[in-house]
Amino acid sequence: MRLYHITTNTASSVALADIPVVEYVDLYNDLKERLADSRYHVAHYFAQEIENGLKFYIIILDDTRSEVLISSFEPDYYTRGLASLTAIHPQFHPFEREIHELYGVPFDQHPWLKPLRFSHDRRDKQSTMDSYPFYSIEGDELHEVNVGPIHAGIIEPGAFRFICNGEQVLHLEIALGYQHRGVEGEMVRNQNRLRQTLIAESVAGDTAIGHATAYAELIEKLAGKTISSDLKRERTVAIELERIAMHIADTGALATDIGFQLYQVACEALRTMTINTTQAWCGNRFGKSMIRPLGTNHPLTVEKIEMIRNNVREIRRRYNEVRCDILEAPTLLARFEQCGLVPTAEMASIGGVGMAARSSNLRRDIRATHPSGYYAEEFKHEPVMKSHGDVMSRLQTRMDEVLQSADYVERLLSTYTPSEKLPAPDYNAPLAPDSLSFSLVEGWRGEICHVAVTDSEGNIAKYKIKDPSLHNWLGLAIAVRSEGISDFPINNKSFNLSYCGHDL
Amino acid sequence: MIFGKAKILRSHGWQYIPDLKNVTLTEEFRGFPILTDTTDKSDVERAAAICPTGAITTSPLTLDMGKCLFCGECAKCAPKNIRFTNNYRMAATKREDLVVKVGQTEPTFDRSAIRPEIAKFFGKALQLREVSAAGDASIEMELGATGNVNFDFGRYGVGFTASPRHADGLVLTGPISRNMAEALDICYNAIAEPKILVVCGSEAVSGGLYSDSPAVDRSFLDRYRVDLWLPGAPTHPMCFIDGIMRLREKK
Secondary structure, eight states, rough: OOOOOEEEESOOOGGGGSOBBHHHHHHHHHHHTTTTTEEEEEEEEEEEEEEEEEEEEEEEEEEEEEEEEEEEOOOOOHOOOOOOOOTTTTTHHHHHHHHHHHHOEEEEEEEEEOOOOOOOOSSSSTOEEEEOOOOOOOOTEEEEEEEEEOSSOOOOOEEEEEEEEETOOOEEEEEOTTOOOOHHHHHHHHHHHHHHHHHHSSSSSSGGHHHHHHHHHHHHHHHHHOOHHHHHHHHHHHHHHHHHHHHHHHHHHHHHTOOOOHHHHHHHHHHHHHHHHHHHHHSOOOOHHHHHOOOOTOOOOOHHHHHHHHHHHHHHHHHHHHHHHHTHHHHHHHHTTTTTOHHHHHHHHTTTOOOHHHTTTOOOOHHSSSSSSGGSOOOOOOOOOOSSHHHHHOOOHHHHHHHHHOOOOHHHHOOOOOOOOOOOSSSSSOSSEEEEEEEEEOOOSSEEEEEEEEETTTEEEEEEOOOOOHHHHHHHHHHHHBBBBGHHHHHHHHHHOOOOHHOO | OOOHHHHHHHOOOSSOSOOOTTTOOOOOOOEEEEEEOOOOOHHHHHHHHHOOOOEEEEETTETTTTTOOOOOHHHHTTTTEEEOSOOOOBBSGGGGGEEEETTTOOOOOGGSOOOOOHHHHHSOOOEEEEEESOOOOOOHHHHTTSSSSSGGGGGGEEEEEEEGGOOOOEEESHHHHHHHHHHHHHHHTSOOOOOEEEEESHHHHGGGTTTOOBBBOHHHHHOOSSSEEOOOTTTTTTHHHHHHHHHHOOO
């Protein structure tokens, strides 16, 4: 029996009729075995309300063969419940928790069936932010520390509850949901595609280009249209600039947290230079308005190409000076090395993605494993890999990726003369009816996955967004176990996960 | 090692903007819009129809900067009617002053709406507590940038504190998610009087894309007086710096 529809990240959207509707038990038995191999991981898993119940969709990525496996099922969950996949593969935990929170679907044997984000449309309205069921341990020697939801710095809200034995963290639990804005609901409430693009840009404002690219690629697949190689190239420059800016910002933030002012201020200045480059291109420091479906309002000109190349060359040169000095700074290394370890096996079991996974020697990089856009053309991306899985590895991955991305920008632009005029955005192209479309984009944090299901008229009936943070928050909780609580800030910065991207 | 540090210092030189009152942003930056009326309304009608936050009215032609996300699409639809300038001085002391009218060449900043105690108490030092209530992180990063090595707003005695108990006012970002509404209220009330309230970013000013979302609760803004409204998505650090400086000026 066929369990999956097999496709790729460059193929067009899939007709719903082509996605097999299977028995949950068969899918469960297959995934139990399949996901034991870390070449596979879950990219998305969600339910859609249909007449008389729910239809579940599951998207699995095969990194070795660059294939995407899609399956669906319509179970009789009210009477029997579903056997939890989280019990075997913890990477399912946020997905099953979300489905449980929204629809009350019971998952038997789920070890941690807690609310995920307290969505406004959750099933159990009695369950509120204030009553989050934090894990606790009895013991006279232990104490608990609560941080948040409002943090000391100018950052987004989220609650962290530590259980400590003296200075040592035994357990950290992260309660999120404070940032919940109803993003996925707003995506379908109004079919204005400019509005949808802006919502995508606001999913996580520090990844505006990443999420807008995911939205644009998804729409282009549904519209059955391809974009020109030049437009793909310009989008790639944009997303690599975003990666450079944020990795530099995090290098500076890590330096701040150990009081290393020189690196902090150098990185602040370099990030300013990077985002001002983006601003001089499209008018916004975060690249909002840069990415639009099927076209662009900000095509590159010869002058802008020169400006970007000069700035990026200078940023690379100066950043490399900081990088070389960091690698020789004993006080910094003493804090970052062997701190906040996440071993490869653990990273794989929680479904870790992006630069955090690569720092734990887990090769997860959509640009290499499921390339789309310009990465799928004559662009062989080789991911930066680090093996220690500590704070230093996560910093080194960032540092190497800044140089790599700067080289990519140079490579993409030095051989580029904008020849034909790039088209203006198209917000009205008809979309394939009764179809499922997904997009996978490697943002600076990692794998962004957007999924849309259209109705019989070609309107978007269901829109699901996954920021890489959804997978990686658990990685942070694991990293700080048995570390001193004073090392929490550097661990937190080494991941720098999104609150709004998680809470949606 | 010491060579490495000297090299970094030499490469970077002085980074701060010498005069924060005299800054010009790149031409590409979309700030204060200038509106022009035409007899043919078809372009502005298309612009108003596509505007993601309904910031544009066509008769009379107005653009509400408190709703605008500065995506620039309306200026593409109606280039004869709407033009974004690089003027970042968009702060307003009254919400209605953010609505731009035809022929207006400068943003409205009504000094008469500023409470006299602001200059008296906060003219020399102003410490703020930022609360993000579903802000998308870009705006929080811009507020963080106001204190960085380039903008260095600290030289004017303005900074951000960790505790509301140490703060002279609150800066609100984000459309105010229902899940943050209570924490925001508690934080505001933990700040001693006299205090100021700054609403930063179009999403905070009007709710932006989320103004009708069932997941937001904006009743906080009905209960408390706002001293400064700052548009933008996100608000540019210079817009924030300029607004705060003018709010604190002695008359």
